[in-house]
Amino acid sequence: MASMTVRARDVAQEFGVRFGRVARVSRAPGRVNLIGEHTDYNDGFVMPAALDFATLVAAAPRDDRTIRVYSLFMDQTREFDLDAPAPSGRHVWSDYVFGVAAMLEADGRRLAGADLVVASDVPLGAGLSSSAALEVGVAHALLAASGLPFEPVAAAKVAQRAENEFVGMRCGVMDQYIAACGVAGAALLIDCRSLESRPVPIAPNLRLVIANSNVRHQHAGGEYNDRRNACEEGVRLLAPFLGPIAALRDVTPADLERWRGALPGLVARRCRHIVTENARVLEAERALKAGDFAACGAAMNASQASMRDDFQITCPEIDFLADFAQGIEGVYGSRMTGGGFGGCTVSLVEADAVDDVRKALVGAYRTAFGLGAEVFVCTPSDGAGFVDLGQEDAA
Ligand code: ADP
């Protein structure tokens, strides 16, 4: 998966060739979510880490109000007039870029026009959130080009709004938050209601191992919105019994067991995933901080089962990768990561078992599905910022 590494020096050089000026380069990472799936839009808890895969955005201001963007991956240039913004996207890649520009302005930031070159080594559409990396990288770059400060949490909210209102994907705030606020060497426990977070260090003997199934089932977007609707219906139907609840965050597993008869069966199962998942995220945080890696792994395995059986967002390829990893020596836990219906699994692994895990997973997946899985080891990185080209050359 780490087939190409994007260097800021090369993106800056591309910018110079295309636009004939000097650019600064912003960076925003993709992410892997250790635990807490679909809990973000239920005001709940999540625990992602920022990846060393990232999107780079080279930018320089213009003296008009045009945003012009070139994507190396797409090999296309698109333009957008800040004074005549489209109300919503057109289902093309540049929606993520122009949506962020439009929402920054809607949020009261007066932007300068800018030229941008974007490049990424986050695999697109693999569930590692190349979309949030692009949004947050663009937000950082546009604010900098306009001489405005980058406030990470505020930028995450604007980027989420761009994806909700401009792109038309009703995602929660997790991906944008971790892309903006990630902490090197740690996962982040994010409270998606208060928007506060705390780092959860990943012990030096642990590795986060990501396996890309290389499948993505097409209906993913519609299924995502269906799950959101089921959660909202659960809140509406439980409110008469539980009083003023705003989200499934306000429902405990015991509440749900008591009142689940008030819900249609499928809605009850969707809700059970969310309320038990919130509890598992907090348990995983406790376990990681206590050095109880087996307990953290058990929470991840329970999360996988809940996503498979109650929320029903996995698929055979993902279930296979997670189940198989769970049986390998040195693996504490394994589960799907990301919105669902394909994408990647994440496993919590002892450092010295990583090579065996990689070989075993790739071999078994090839035998079972005739497909290649890419496996890589993630080093949790920082959230959005400038790339120091001098430092990159030294590395
Ligand atoms: P994920 O966020 O899991 O990678 P999404 O479907 O949410 O998957 O976002 C992927 C989309 O984001 C791509 O189809 C493309 O439209 C856009 N995108 C991401 N990175 C880039 C890039 N470097 N250049 C152009 N478009 C990009």
Ligand code: MG
């Ligand atoms: Mg995405």
